[in-house]
Amino acid sequence: MQPTVKQLAMVWAALLGFTLVEVGLAFPHFSAVLFLIVLLVLSIGKSALIIGFFMHLKFERRALALTLFPLLIVFVLVLLALLPDAERLREMRF
Amino acid sequence: MQREATWEGGGSPFAIGVKPLGMWLFVVSDALTFSALLVTYTYCRLSNPDWPTPFHFSPSILFSTAMTFLLLSSSFTMALGVRAMKNGRRGQTVRMIAATIAMGLGFVALHLNEWFHLMRVENITLTGNPWHQPLFGATFFGLTGLHMAHVSAGVIYLAIIAAGVARGKFRAEDVEASGLYWHFVDLVWMFIFPMVYLMSVAR
Structure with missing residues (x-):
């Protein structure tokens, strides 16, 4: 079993979208710790998509x-x- | 008499080829290295209120965002290449890997341009900078340099795989293993970009 082209394209679009959100959040002033936590959560979400679909771990045992x-x-x-x-x-x- | 317990889980408990499994093990061990470097950088960043913030919107954030888009898009084409190889379409596999290589080279070119900008315009070197925070250069160039070395090695690795696939060599699991490596390189950048660049935007 492997991801479909549509699934891969949706993951790619979502990853680009998350990246734009990160860049947008970089310019308003937040505390360093709060901003770090927000960035870590977004990065972990992006990683889960990459590991699950691009590295197809979701489709492995x-x-x-x-x-x-x-x-x-x-x-x-x-x-x-x-x-x-x-x-x-x-x-x-x- | 008590029998010794032995594992009888069969020959392929993960139902995955030996090459992708080997690459998974490498990737996890490499992730430990990058995790340690990223936490080191972040520790230095948080513990120092005078940490340099040299990344202006143009060119640094603009370029690093473009580099992120290139790596994400190259992962997409690589995933399509692995899929094509599993379906027996060698020509499409080569085209997809070639697109991946082109974007990888674009990433390296933009990154080198960014490095030279920091060195020439912002006067940041491995050991010194105008903020008098030598750890910035050491951690920044160490972390991004190791990542760039991984991208460069990945481009060479993919070129060898693409040339082999074009000549009828290699099987789907060879392409899959190279894909795992490339996605890992992309994955690491998903942490370097926000932790290093976005955390130190010039205001």
Whole structure:
């Protein structure tokens, strides 16, 4: 089983649309942390579309995703746990 | 007597070719590298209120948005190429991979242009910049340079695959594995573009 051309075209259009939203949000002034969270959510959404349809993981056996991704997710979460420390460092320094 | 437990899951538990499976494993391990670099960049960015914001709408954001569109479109043509190969249409596969390569080269050209603009106009180098934040150049050029190296390697990889497919060599799983690599390169840029460029827009 594989994605149809129509599905691939819709994913492509959605990815371009999400990118325009990101660029549009870059110019009004938000706090760095809030903007970072919004961008991360949009990026994760775009990644899910790329992995699911372009890399057709959605059409593979679930065992593949369950083997590959838990490690990556735990690794990224551990890394992200460091980011609040960056804010603390900023306050300590200045 | 207790029998030793052995796995009897069969020879192909994922029902996927060995080459795409190998590429998936590579992609996940490479994702760990890029994750660490992205978090390093973001950590430096958040912990420093004087972090440079050199990316003006024109040319930096305009060019990086165009680069994003090129990579997304190249992923689309690559997905169409993989699909064509699975359906046995070698000619269409070669055309789609050629379009992917052209957009990959466009990405590299725009990115180099962006780098030279930052170096010549904004005076940003690997170790120095007018904001006196040397970590900016180190993390920016390190991260985007590693990504550009991946795109360049991907262009060469795809050219080899396209030439082979045109001569009747390679099977669908070879094209599929190269497609996984290319989509991964696209995927990484989906994080670099917002985290690096959009987070540091000049106001």
